[in-house]
Amino acid sequence: MKKSKAQNVDLLYVSEDEKKNKKSTNVAGNKKPATKKNGKKRNISKEEENFNFDDEIVIGITKKEDEPKKNKKKKKEKKKKENVKKQVNQTKKNTKKKEEKNNKKTLSFAKYLVLIVILAGSIICFMLSPVFDIKTITIINNSKLSREEIISLSGITIDENTFKISTGQAEKNIKENPYVESVKVSRKLPSEILIDITERIPTFMIDFVNSVIYINNQGYMLEITEEKLEVPTITGINTAVEDFKEGNRLCKEDLQKLETVLKIVDTADSYGIKDLITWINIADKNNFTLYLEGEKKTVYLGNASNINMRIMYLKELIELEKGIESEFFINGDINKDDVYTREKV
Secondary structure, three states, X not given: OOOOOOOOOOOOOOOHHHHHHHHHHHHHXXXXXOEOOOXXXXXXXXXXXXXXXXXXXXXXXOOOOOHHHHHHHHHHHHHHHHHHHHHHHHHHXXXXXXXXXXXXXXXXXXXXXXXXXXXXXXXXXXXXXXXXXXXXXXXXXXXXXXXXXXXXXXXOOOOOEOOOOOXXXXXXXXXXXXXXXXXXXXXXXXXXXXXXXXXXXXXXXXXXXXXXXXXXXXXXXXXXXXXXXXXXXXXXXXXXXXXXXXXXXXXXXXXXXXXXXXXXXXXXXXXXXXXXXXXXXXXXXOOEEEEXXXXXXXXXXXXXXOHHHHHHHHHHHHHHOOOOOEEEEOOOOOOOXXXXXXXXX
């Protein structure tokens, strides 16, 4: 008899003992209850009477698993797979968006780069056009050096493109001349170059063989020449002869003495007798000696302390001994010792 799935299935349960009893009944022709070997009837407990799939063999029926648990497990696995699939898809989408974003950035950068290259090329072409060819070179504040000398030193030429020259290199070239203390080279667009020079001025000269070396008030050797300027000659220096070269400087000891010489000259200038000084001997730093060739006077000035008072006495003595060849001794302690003169015989 068939039953719907919703109904319980009635199963025929036959225990092993009953099978034996049935077998013995069939053989003997009568029904006898199953007995143990000792002749006693076997009692079947309630547990043994209950049907159990695990303990019994049922032909044509298989054990059903717990459907709710199985379905729950399948749903869980299915949901897990779906989540993994979603994650994979989301990762792919994110990767794709990132690639698209990077592609847009690359394309945008390439566009800007092309524009920059085009713009830079246009600017360069314009800068190299004849509009910026040099037509004028202007020199200012030069005195000793001529315009031609400075332009030659700079290396700049007319009709050269102004942007092709290096102003820094031009300045370096010009400063190779010892007379140049500083220089500034600048462009005045579109076609002019301006060179502003600061020159060193010859302040003293040093006798050297059959010529002289001009030096400025910083001790730089400016020029070796036979031409003599109306400047005082410095004698008694310690700088080695082999160092007498244009562009070189006096030795440290002479530079220190030169500072005192500048004080002497500046003070003499303030008293109006600077131009009377012909030469200054600096061999002894404790006794600077002056010679006034026009007045035929030799002046022993000492260490040049209290220089203002010493030069004041010198001016008075010059006026007193006008036209007389003599020696002035102003080298003592100006506050204690007397100043005196001696005529040359």
